[in-house]
Amino acid sequence: MINDIIEMFSNDFMIRALIGGVLVSLCASLLGVSLVLKRYSMIGDGLSHVGFGSLAIASALGSAAPLQIAIPVVIIAAFFLLRLSGNSKVKGDAAIALISTSALAIGIIAASVSGLNTDINSYLFGSIIAMDKTDVIFCSVLSVFILIIFVFFYNKIFAVTFDENFAKATGTKAGVYNMIIALLTALTIVVGMKMMGSMLISSLIIFPAVISMRICSRFKTVIITSAAVSVVCFLIGLIASYSYSAPTGASIVVVNMIVLLIASLIGRFVKKRK
Amino acid sequence: MGELIKCTDLAFSYEDVDVIKDLSFTVNDGDYLCIVGENGSGKSTLTKGLLGLKSPDKGKIIFSDELKKKEIGYLPQQTPAQKDFPASVFEVVLSGRLNSRGLRPFYSKKDKMIAHDNIRKLGIEELMKRSYRDLSGGQQQRVLLARALCAGKKLIFLDEPVTGLDPIVTEEMYRLIDDLNKKDKITVVMVSHDIQSAAKYATHILHLNFEKSFFGTTEDYIKSPLGQYFFGDNKVYSEV
Ligand SMILES: Nc1ncnc2c1ncn2[C@@H]1O[C@H](COP(=O)(O)OP(=O)(O)OP(=O)(O)O)[C@@H](O)[C@H]1O
Ligand SMILES: [Mg+2]
Numbered sequence: 001m002i003n004d005i006i007e008m009f010s011n012d013f014m015i016r017a018l019i020g021g022v023l024v025s026l027c028a029s030l031l032g033v034s035l036v037l038k039r040y041s042m043i044g045d046g047l048s049h050v051g052f053g054s055l056a057i058a059s060a061l062g063s064a065a066p067l068q069i070a071i072p073v074v075i076i077a078a079f080f081l082l083r084l085s086g087n088s089k090v091k092g093d094a095a096i097a098l099i100s101t102s103a104l105a106i107g108i109i110a111a112s113v114s115g116l117n118t119d120i121n122s123y124l125f126g127s128i129i130a131m132d133k134t135d136v137i138f139c140s141v142l143s144v145f146i147l148i149i150f151v152f153f154y155n156k157i158f159a160v161t162f163d164e165n166f167a168k169a170t171g172t173k174a175g176v177y178n179m180i181i182a183l184l185t186a187l188t189i190v191v192g193m194k195m196m197g198s199m200l201i202s203s204l205i206i207f208p209a210v211i212s213m214r215i216c217s218r219f220k221t222v223i224i225t226s227a228a229v230s231v232v233c234f235l236i237g238l239i240a241s242y243s244y245s246a247p248t249g250a251s252i253v254v255v256n257m258i259v260l261l262i263a264s265l266i267g268r269f270v271k272k273r274k
Numbered sequence: 275m276g277e278l279i280k281c282t283d284l285a286f287s288y289e290d291v292d293v294i295k296d297l298s299f300t301v302n303d304g305d306y307l308c309i310v311g312e313n314g315s316g317k318s319t320l321t322k323g324l325l326g327l328k329s330p331d332k333g334k335i336i337f338s339d340e341l342k343k344k345e346i347g348y349l350p351q352q353t354p355a356q357k358d359f360p361a362s363v364f365e366v367v368l369s370g371r372l373n374s375r376g377l378r379p380f381y382s383k384k385d386k387m388i389a390h391d392n393i394r395k396l397g398i399e400e401l402m403k404r405s406y407r408d409l410s411g412g413q414q415q416r417v418l419l420a421r422a423l424c425a426g427k428k429l430i431f432l433d434e435p436v437t438g439l440d441p442i443v444t445e446e447m448y449r450l451i452d453d454l455n456k457k458d459k460i461t462v463v464m465v466s467h468d469i470q471s472a473a474k475y476a477t478h479i480l481h482l483n484f485e486k487s488f489f490g491t492t493e494d495y496i497k498s499p500l501g502q503y504f505f506g507d508n509k510v511y512s513e514v
Contacts, residue, residue: 039355152379159369162359169325169348170373170425217405219361 023143024192029230032209045200046100051101052198060114078186083104126249200249214259214267299489308472311482345458347426370424412443429461
């Protein structure tokens with residue numbers, strides 16, 4: 001068993017997947033807690049579809065670095081979606097669904113017209129061998145940046161997540177911190193899309209947060225547990241995906257799903273005993 | 275007795291619909307002002323205006339120098355999302371100190387001490403390690419009040435602080451607020467539906483009414499036409 005794992009990671013692409021995946025899982029799980037509590041989980045889903053759309057168009061146009069092109073597009077979409085959710089006039093969830101399906105449709109057309117059918121599959125569902133060396137460097141730099149910003153603004157993110165009105169009224173620029181959360185989410189999604197696939201990347205944001213909220217009752221422990229759950233699920237998913245040659249993104253989601261079921265049972269048991 | 279807030283000829287509207295017009299009042303140091311009025315009379319709108327979340331169409335809100343934004347505490351109406359928020363009581367109370375941090379990312383020893391002091395003041399020490407979402411409505415309100423005190427020790431805004439509380443806990447909450455006003459000399463501005471209790475505790479009343487608002491001391495209010503409607507013997511509204 002141990003030997004199998006050692007052998008597994010003697011492959012370069014597995015090392016790359018490991019580094020990139022752990023970092024993306026960390027970022028996604030930290031941001032996820034705030035997004036889920038603010039009832040913004042669907043924004044993550046919407047953004048990943050926009051990410052797919054822009055990736056597909058960028059590669060159809062023959063860009064050498066489609067990921068780098070997708071970033072500004074997804075960031076703009078993130079600010080836009082945030083606006084929509086804050087505006088009570090437009091039904092936020094409907095608007096997100098409209099934008100995300102439109103982006104998906106445009107992306108699929110762009111990809112099939114330009115004959116990128118093999119890439120489409122990896123963009124949609126991710127691939128363990130998708131990360132090349134520049135991707136890993138790019139992904140690591142961005143992830144470290146996201147983690148630093150998150151820790152630096154941790155207390156502000158807590159305040160804005162718990163009670164935006166209070167934060168605003170007492171002089172915290174809630175709008176700015178909402179933007180920061182949206183910006184970091186957009187970056188995380190683009191960075192993680194190649195491995196997880198745009199269909200499944202938002203699960204990295206939602207699952208660990210929901211799991212940790214089942215079992216923890218302090219914000220700090222929720223955040224830490226979420227990060228731990230996310231990384232562990234990623235590792236198990238990655239190893240399982242290699243061993244059974246199953247799709248990586250899907251394997252990770254299934255692991256998360258099982259952990260959620262277990263956490264729900266534990267959560268119920270603990271509540272009963274109280 | 276300095277003037278803390280002075281509002282002159284305020285007007286608020288939402289897209290052409292006027293909610294408040296020609297409103298003038300002042301809040302002095304040590305006052306206990308209750309803002310009352312029926313549903314839709316603009317209490318929440320005025321609160322947003324005072325907190326700087328909505329700018330008035332007309333008129334001015336002047337804050338005294340000593341009452342910069344950093345000296346104001348706020349107890350908002352609770353949102354449903356908050357009720358099951360996974361955070362400890364201490365984390366929630368401490369977050370009231372955020373506005374004094376500026377760009378510095380972490381809380382200092384002093385911030386934690388102030389949070390502890392306010393927790394003690396409101397008698398919720400035994401709840402400190404508990405999770406906010408497991409508390410009763412009244413306990414949650416106390417926690418939010420402690421957070422408000424962490425944010426400002428000069429003036430606190432309370433938006434319907436007793437909604438959904440049972441009569442005993444409501445009375446306790448009113449006593450607590452009264453103590454803060456009398457003992458700790460904190461100026462209180464409270465939005466309330468409960469005119470009877472408002473008259474019992476407040477020094478000043480602002481009764482919002484689109485046609486003619488009332489602002490003055492509680493004694494004058496009880497004698498005014500609007501007050502007579504609630505406190506007069508015959509309880510009939512009449513133009514006196
Ligand atoms: N965001 C908004 N857009 C448009 N109109 C609004 C908005 N918020 C409030 N109003 C209108 O402004 C008026 C005053 O509302 P406000 O919420 O200030 O009343 P209130 O006195 O707080 O009422 P309540 O006692 O029910 O809390 C109402 O007629 C309301 O319909
Ligand atoms: Mg209101």
